[in-house]
Amino acid sequence: MAVWAAHHASCRPHQPSSSSSSQRPRRVARLLPLPLPTRRGGASLARPRASLAAAAPVARTASEEAVYEVVLRQAALVEGAVASKGAAAAAGRRRRRQQQRPRWAEEKEDEGLRGWGLLGDAYDRCGEVCAEYAKTFYLGTQLMTPERRKAVWAIYVWCRRTDELVDGPNASYITPTALDRWEKRLEDLFEGRPYDMYDAALADTVPKFPVDIQPFKDMIEGMRLDLWKSRYRTFDELYLYCYYVAGTVGLMTVPVMGIAPDSKASTESVYNAALALGIANQLTNILRDVGEDARRGRIYLPLDELAQAGLNEDDIFRGKVTDKWRRFMKGQIQRARLFFDEAEKGVAHLDSASRWPVLASLWLYRQILDAIEANDYNNFTKRAYVGKAKKLLSLPAAYARAAVGS
Ligand SMILES: CC(C)=CCC/C(C)=C/CC/C(C)=C/CC/C(C)=C/[C@@H]1[C@@H](COP(=O)(O)OP(=O)(O)O)[C@]1(C)CC/C=C(\C)CC/C=C(\C)CCC=C(C)C
């Protein structure tokens, strides 16, 4: 796709995210979403434990621990922004004054009207991309305030472009160096130096909300993984991948979507729910695309769990639906649903205008799991999809539920 082309900028050594956690001792792998404790008061969105394995230990795994640290940092940012909105705004103004003023920003000020001129065009283009690639989601954003709507579009487009680097038509030319350049470009836009108009929209968005660069960097890290890793030995490894490519989206968008002012939930528990939605979506993607991924030589399934089910890589490449496969898939679907359940509890705590699009997308995505079941677990040659009628029914239902509030 032409619009995603042209990446430039100088090379930069990659800085691993969550480095502090890498020194921690590894804990016993756990298979289920773990509700996070509340650290700063407020109610947690904890749910009763259900178990896939008979005796699931409760400690967080190494990956969960690493991701949890990012969640805490993001939550602290939001809390800081609420506590000292005035101070943060002043600091932002100071920071922007110190930076070289880009042309698009000057034009914006000259016109004196936000949303007009080059920047307005940039956001419009982001909206168009969103409308083309994520119709239902685009519809949902129409309920949000114009500022939030535009910000979510800008984030969406950056995510889409990032994924396109490794999955799009130019994917075979993408090297770790190209991803380093993309990361440098991200740093530049966070510092107010956008490279193109899509970047300009995001560069305009990030100082307006407590959005942090870390989840964006982590998504690039996920794309780096896709360049060399095509097997996942355990769920812990897969969980980290899912965080990188999808959980990050929740962390990027909550600061924009906003938490309901009357919500009693702690900030980090809302972030945890957002993270769970990303993980649930990605696990669902993976379960839907088993055959497609296998044809590209990829297996995004925990190999140890496959072995426990009496299956191996060859069974995936052969693509025969057997009872062993059905049993294995039932367990995987059950786990994905637990992540959706965890996420759903958080939706009520989002700002009221943001609930509908999130809930609608959650319900629509979750139905892909039902479709895999309806296909008798043949995700090798049959693509699970949610029909138009079901989609249309979900929208008003989600609207009604979202309106109930927290
Ligand atoms: C409290 C609470 C529940 C808050 C909600 C927080 C929230 C809005 C979370 C969003 C979760 C979400 C939509 C995650 C995206 C997961 C996803 C599908 C990731 C895909 C990655 C790569 O997968 P793969 O290559 O295997 O798949 P494809 O074959 O390419 O599909 C992604 C494609 C990464 C790129 C992600 C996007 C383009 C989606 C970005 C979406 C947004 C910024 C908007 C999210 C907002 C709403 C309302 C859903």
Ligand SMILES: [Mn+2]
């Ligand atoms: Mn993709």
